Amino acid sequence: MIYLDHAATSWPKPPEVLRSMADFLERAGGNPGRSGHRLSIAAGRIVYDAREAVAELFNAADPLRVIFTMNATHALNLALRGLLRPGDRVVTSSIEHNAMMRPLRGLERQGVALTVVPCAADGTLDPADLARALEGGARLVALNHASNVTGTLLPVAAAAALAHRAGALLLVDAAQTAGVLPIDVRAMGIDLLAFTGHKGLQGPPGTGGLVLAAGVDASLIEPLMRGGTGSRSEFEEQPDDLPDKYESGTPNGVGIAGLGAGVRFVMARGIETIRGHEVALTRALIEGLRAIPGVTVHGPLDPELCTATVSFTVAGRRVSEIGYRLDEEHGVLTRVGLHCAPAAHRTIGTFPEGTVRLAAGMFTTLDDIREAVAAVATVVATGTVAT
Ligand SMILES: Cc1ncc(COP(=O)(O)O)c(C=O)c1O
Numbered sequence: 152m153i154y155l156d157h158a159a160t161s162w163p164k165p166p167e168v169l170r171s172m173a174d175f176l177e178r179a180g181g182n183p184g185r186s187g188h189r190l191s192i193a194a195g196r197i198v199y200d201a202r203e204a205v206a207e208l209f210n211a212a213d214p215l216r217v218i219f220t221m222n223a224t225h226a227l228n229l230a231l232r233g234l235l236r237p238g239d240r241v242v243t244s245s246i247e248h249n250a251m252m253r254p255l256r257g258l259e260r261q262g263v264a265l266t267v268v269p270c271a272a273d274g275t276l277d278p279a280d281l282a283r284a285l286e287g288g289a290r291l292v293a294l295n296h297a298s299n300v301t302g303t304l305l306p307v308a309a310a311a312a313l314a315h316r317a318g319a320l321l322l323v324d325a326a327q328t329a330g331v332l333p334i335d336v337r338a339m340g341i342d343l344l345a346f347t348g349h350k351g352l353q354g355p356p357g358t359g360g361l362v363l364a365a366g367v368d369a370s371l372i373e374p375l376m377r378g379g380t381g382s383r384s385e386f387e388e389q390p391d392d393l394p395d396k397y398e399s400g401t402p403n404g405v406g407i408a409g410l411g412a413g414v415r416f417v418m419a420r421g422i423e424t425i426r427g428h429e430v431a432l433t434r435a436l437i438e439g440l441r442a443i444p445g446v447t448v449h450g451p452l453d454p455e456l457c458t459a460t461v462s463f464t465v466a467g468r469r470v471s472e473i474g475y476r477l478d479e480e481h482g483v484l485t486r487v488g489l490h491c492a493p494a495a496h497r498t499i500g501t502f503p504e505g506t507v508r509l510a511a512g513m514f515t516t517l518d519d520i521r522e523a524v525a526a527v528a529t530v531v532a533t534g535t536v537a538t
Contacts, residue, residue, distance in 0.1 A: 201411025237262030311340025
């Protein structure tokens with residue numbers, strides 16, 4: 152089996168991640184931050200260690216400004232719905248995932264003005280277009296760091312400078328880049344960073360978070376949920392302390408233990424090493440697919456300008472047939488269709504059929520890529536034309 156669906160979730164997870172989760176349940180299974188006994192303290196220590204690991208990875212000043220969430224979707228909803236009010240203006244791109252688009256469309260119905268800056272057909276965003284969209288000022292610029300359809304990287308540092316000049320904050324959806332590309336919230340000028348734990352960070356499902364940069368005033372961001380935090384229990388009002396303000400209810404301690412181990416695994420291997428490996432895989436993938444007659448690869452076609460996520464279509468053929476046969480006949484696991492990102496597919500011209508998406512990960516080898524490309528060539532050469 153060749154697993155090429157790392158853009159959906161990474162698999163397999165490093166053994167360290169599995170071990171840390173079993174350890175949490177076996178040796179530290181108390182409720183973190185609640186009771187004062189040893190199992191609760193041990194659990195709290197593991198959760199705090201994970202916060203420190205995430206802060207270190209993203210060069211965030213303060214681990215207490217790492218808010219754990221269920222996933223990137225939860226983190227994006229917290230940032231968008233916590234910050235934006237009727238009358239505010241938010242600027243986004245045309246290649247966003249529905250985790251960004253759906254909350255934004257919902258807020259638009261409540262009176263938030265939404266501007267969607269069109270990206271080019273390869274998914275690239277021209278900073279000049281963003282600058283034009285920001286001429287009237289805005290409260291927030293909200294962009295993904297990389298598309299989950301074409302892997303295209305967006306110019307985050309340039310967007311930060313433009314956002315700040317216009318008086319806006321920058322929210323970055325790093326679902327596709329956390330753990331695979333260097334992310335430095337301070338150097339890149341990111342104000343709010345939403346990440347997921349179960350993709351490049353090698354953690355389990357049910358983990359993710361929102362990093363609030365040092366200068367962001369948390370009093371402007373309302374929590375999505377209010378409830379018990381284990382702190383300031385004498386008050387019936389939600390505490391303002393971070394991260395408690397945004398983390399009501401028992402946290403996913405076992406998941407966070409796995410996330411912390413995943414982040415430490417990524418840091419030990421080195422982001423530059425991971426990125427170098429994935430650039431080599433992406434180059435082989437793009438070149439191999441483009442050499443197959445009838446195949447169109449969508450995206451920037453330059454591995455330095457994208458993640459290891461490559462989408463393709465085949466003239467006259469259904470993506471569902473190709474994905475199904477890659478799995479059934481060759482053991483190559485892909486994802487076909489719209490990838491929860493209809494706006495991105497409209498942008499690259501593949502709506503509503505979508506694409507076949509191959510997404511490599513840190514454990515994928517060049518041999519895996521060669522075999523997968525050979526499998527695509529066989530499926531394409533022997534298929535039936537769609538009617
Ligand atoms: C760009 C992007 N944003 C957000 C998400 C949502 O991530 P999660 O499933 O962790 O909520 C994804 C997941 O596929 C994604 O690719």
